[in-house]
Amino acid sequence: MSGKNGNVAIIGAQWGDEGKGKVVDYLTQRADIVVRFQGGSNAGHTLVVDGKKYVLHLIPSGIIHPGKVSCIGNGVVLDPIKLLAEIDGLRAAGITVDSKNLKISPFANLVLQYHKDVDVARENNLGDKKIGTTGRGIGPAYEDRVARCGIRVVDLYGDKTRLKELISSNLMKNVGNVDDIDEYMETLQNVADSLRDYVEDVSLLLYNANKEGKTILFEGAQGTLLDVDFGTYPFVTSSSTIAGSAAIGSGVGPSVIGHILGIMKAYVTRVGSGPFPTEAFDSYGDHMSSVGVEFGATTGRKRRCGWFDAVLGRYAVRVNGITSISLMKMDVLCGLDKIKICTGYRLSDGTVVTEVPFQGLYDVDPVYEEMPGWNSIKGCETFDTLPINAQNYIRRLEELLETPVSIMSVGPGREETVVFEQFL
Numbered sequence: 039m040s041g042k043n044g045n046v047a048i049i050g051a052q053w054g055d056e057g058k059g060k061v062v063d064y065l066t067q068r069a070d071i072v073v074r075f076q077g078g079s080n081a082g083h084t085l086v087v088d089g090k091k092y093v094l095h096l097i098p099s100g101i102i103h104p105g106k107v108s109c110i111g112n113g114v115v116l117d118p119i120k121l122l123a124e125i126d127g128l129r130a131a132g133i134t135v136d137s138k139n140l141k142i143s144p145f146a147n148l149v150l151q152y153h154k155d156v157d158v159a160r161e162n163n164l165g166d167k168k169i170g171t172t173g174r175g176i177g178p179a180y181e182d183r184v185a186r187c188g189i190r191v192v193d194l195y196g197d198k199t200r201l202k203e204l205i206s207s208n209l210m211k212n213v214g215n216v217d218d219i220d221e222y223m224e225t226l227q228n229v230a231d232s233l234r235d236y237v238e239d240v241s242l243l244l245y246n247a248n249k250e251g252k253t254i255l256f257e258g259a260q261g262t263l264l265d266v267d268f269g270t271y272p273f274v275t276s277s278s279t280i281a282g283s284a285a286i287g288s289g290v291g292p293s294v295i296g297h298i299l300g301i302m303k304a305y306v307t308r309v310g311s312g313p314f315p316t317e318a319f320d321s322y323g324d325h326m327s328s329v330g331v332e333f334g335a336t337t338g339r340k341r342r343c344g345w346f347d348a349v350l351g352r353y354a355v356r357v358n359g360i361t362s363i364s365l366m367k368m369d370v371l372c373g374l375d376k377i378k379i380c381t382g383y384r385l386s387d388g389t390v391v392t393e394v395p396f397q398g399l400y401d402v403d404p405v406y407e408e409m410p411g412w413n414s415i416k417g418c419e420t421f422d423t424l425p426i427n428a429q430n431y432i433r434r435l436e437e438l439l440e441t442p443v444s445i446m447s448v449g450p451g452r453e454e455t456v457v458f459e460q461f462l
């Protein structure tokens with residue numbers, strides 16, 4: 039089921055913040071290599087290991103495990119200052135980060151200060167039409183990448199005159215002057231010295247590792263509905279967040295990716311602007327927000343909360359080719375008298391659809407079915423020991439999504455994970 043090596047792509051199937059970090063951390067115990075393939079320091083992956091909390095933005099969550107290799111693939115936009123700070127933070131927490139367990143693709147594009155300045159300035163200019171970006175320079179850095187003028191990791195180690203020309207033209211393009219060019223050159227020299235030992239051909243490393251029978255985890259960031267094509271455009275991030283991107287952003291062929299594990303919360307959250315059909319503005323939404331502690335790991339912003347949307351869930355299954363689902367934060371729904379699932383959208387002309395209309399999610403009215411809630415799932419270690427209403431909820435989601443739930447999370451800790459089906 040999972041391919042010969044047990045390789046797995048771990049993909050956010052909603053608007054991000056589904057709990058990918060926890061699942062990657064859990065599965066890394068049985069893997070050899072973890073690779074990030076898109077996004078940048080806009081991601082915030084929270085892990086709780088032995089009661090200790092780690093928030094990672096750029097380095098794959100696998101770094102917490104001794105003896106595993108963490109890779110930053112070519113599809114990532116890499117903020118080198120943030121990366122160095124993250125390495126320092128991990129070391130201060132007693133985690134080993136060295137050239138053996140961290141590898142950086144030479145083809146990753148750098149996020150520099152001017153990208154962040156442009157990101158923030160644009161958002162300010164958009165006023166109430168703003169996207170609600172994380173301000174981490176992600177959009178401007180990806181723009182430079184596709185405009186073929188970005189600065190890549192490999193450029194740090196080439197001819198200095200060419201690097202200066204590159205920075206000069208990028209500064210002119212992004213901020214309209216080259217006043218800070220010497221400062222940029224100095225910063226990049228320091229970055230080059232600090233990162234030199236980590237730079238390696240990640241595509242080749244993965245190719246050889248796969249041939250040797252090693253197991254690779256592909257760690258997605260953000261989520262399907264933030265995908266630059268299939269998300270709620272323009273309220274999306276600037277990368278492809280779906281499973282196909284795992285191949286492009288790490289330099290492996292699509293056939294190397296075995297199992298595609300879609301990560302979904304048992305309800306839905308989103309940060310930033312844009313449509314959210316099942317957003318709950320009542321006490322149920324307040325419950326999800328407070329019990330689920332729904333605040334962004336990167337920006338600290340309050341997340342919007344709402345009911346599980348099976349129309350969007352089915353869409354995520356389709357565009358990612360999801361093989362099985364990891365259902366997160368089931369514990370947060372405990373104590374509610376009823377649980378709602380959105381099974382369709384009523385359009386403005388009264389018709390009900392069960393597929394996402396390509397015109398967008400603005401004028402859709404969710405159609406719900408209701409199920410009775412449950413009280414506690416504490417201590418449940420198998421599907422059969424869950425309260426019957428929780429079992430029915432999971433079975434109904436599987437039916438609506440036409441996809442099995444293989445993992446369920448009942449709390450933030452590594453041990454608060456219930457595996458229904460072993461695939462790695």
Ligand code: IMP
Nearest residue numbers: 054080081082170171172274275309310
């Ligand atoms: P950007 O990626 O910073 O350009 O932000 C674009 C949109 O994606 C905004 O709505 C952000 O809130 C959202 N976003 C970016 N990264 C994450 C994430 O890791 N989790 C959830 N939302 C995110």
